[in-house]
Amino acid sequence: MTEVNLTAPNAGSVASSRGEDHPWRLSVAPMMDWTDRHCRYFHRLLSPHARLYTEMVTAAALVHGNRLHLLEHNQEEHPVALQLGGSEPDELAQAARHGAEAGYDEINLNVGCPSDRVQSGRFGACLMLEPKRVADCVRAMRETVSVPVTVKCRIGVDDQDSEADLQRFTECMVDAGVEILIVHARKAWLQGLSPKENREVPPLDYGRVYRLREAFPQLSIIINGGIVDVDATVTHLQHVDGVMLGRAAYQHPWILAELDARLWGTPLPDRVELLRRMRPYAEAEMARGGQLKHIVRHMLGLFHGAPGARRFRRVLSEGVHRPEADWALVEKAISALGPMRQDAA
Template sequence: MHAIDRNDFQLSVAPMMDWTDRHCRYFHRLLSPHARLYTEMVTSAALVRGRQLRLLEHSQQEHPVALQLGGSEPQELAVAARYGADAGYDEINLNVGCPSDRVQSGKFGACLMREPTLVGDCVKAMRDAVDVPVTVKCRIGVDEQDEYADLQRFTETMIAAGVEILVVHARKAWLQGLSPKENREIPPLDYERVYRLKREFPQLSIIINGGITTVEQVQAHLAQVDGVMLGRAAYHDPYLLALVESALYGEPLPERDDVLRHMQSYIEAELARGTSLKHISRHLLGLYQGEPGARGFRRMLSEGAHLPGAGWGLIEQAMAPRRVAA
């Protein structure tokens, strides 16, 4: 096992289904050289039984980048982790926090918090299979299993399995009665429970996730835990990544237009291999959030990116009136 540099986990962008694909990660890397990026969740069954190794595709510019796996069968997860490590991922993360019905039916995600011993077996099998760090992303509780003692036991089991990095979404998950979207919004945030976990398990690197939307909040959390994982805020207002990057690492703030222009060669290469512009441009829509002309930029891309022949020229057109408005 390679030694883990805990500083590598100070800032990260959460794995988000249908959002953090390879195009999104390439874009986010331009905004934040240091942030640790995560794939969407990939099921171990898709890799091992479905042989869908195309799901592991990523560019070298994305590093450091982690593969998030979903599954509950230790040996299958071990094989999937090996595929991920062989593909060049810097970390393998096990999803123990997703509350969707599809995930529950596959017996993985947040329902696994009820079975810490099984999760420990999965982690151990994965750690035995790869040299890169194996981490876990969980919730603070699930359904009626909502006492701090439950999270404490889960954490103790993870440490016994060799986990050194635990990412904790500071909300519990309701597996019945709430949609995945509602599970990201309705259960109240309990940051203090995550802070307490860090105080009681100082040897464990704790990364906090959930409802974090400003540079000031990031800095306040870092006074209590080892790292902050940004989710929806980083997606809908991606320039937040640049602001946090500047505050934490002293990086100069890039101009939004320059970030977009750095996407040109990537976009043109992707279009040449048959990728539709809409699959890339959808991740760019929030770049000018709160800036003059932002609405027109979003509208032009949203209305034009799906049309036949749409290419870099559309993005140039979308930028032009925004510059006039500024």
């Protein structure tokens, strides 16, 4: 079982200084192969307030590749941030400019991904070992764009994981002008653990993130890692400025609606009605050559915990790969739920 450290000096006395108006109060993490534009459109229906993030895009791909494809998003997604991966200041500055020109509300630098592919490109979590280079990258981007430039990092890397190491890294970020730091409350092992294991094996240390917020009151600290329910989110918000959800928001997306209701008083929608609000989007995407399977895969967990959820998933999973699959399949899956009371929806 993963060890979770919640200790912090004067725990409970560190409250967000921005409260309900903080733009980063709730966000959904950038997740490779998961948070594509179809997912973000769906998440926006669930939460009018959450800040959404793209999958990581490498700066090189954005500078030299198909920018129209890589930067495509819907106006309904806003506020939405573009996450970049890279380690060359000039290249990142160019990529940030393209992102800002495309209308993204924030440029985020990935300093937390531990995968071998990312390490071989000299970006991601390995950059925590080079805080001055990260600072140079941030400065170059900030000099190029007017939207916020933020950093997402870990609490440490390999054996460089003391509280002093994290504070030195954070000092470099502050010197570079960073105002928003998103901290995954686990260290990253660059050798010996897979990306999946890096999300589960290193113990969570929320207390270290809380103390970072105390040590740098001028910074907005957003906490990420292992946060899976509404009550935990509310607890974290007593200590930091915002909470970023990862897999919980994807696997059990209804939590976004529940959090929007808890944090902003938004009325809880009916789950079936909300799902049907995806129909115009899905049909428009299919009309331009898209496939239903690429859209509905993000919706499989919508009814998690509700009666008929397993039947709903089975109907979609078994039928969505057929060439003729269209919105009628979603309606069939809705019918498989059986009668749902409003309070269960």
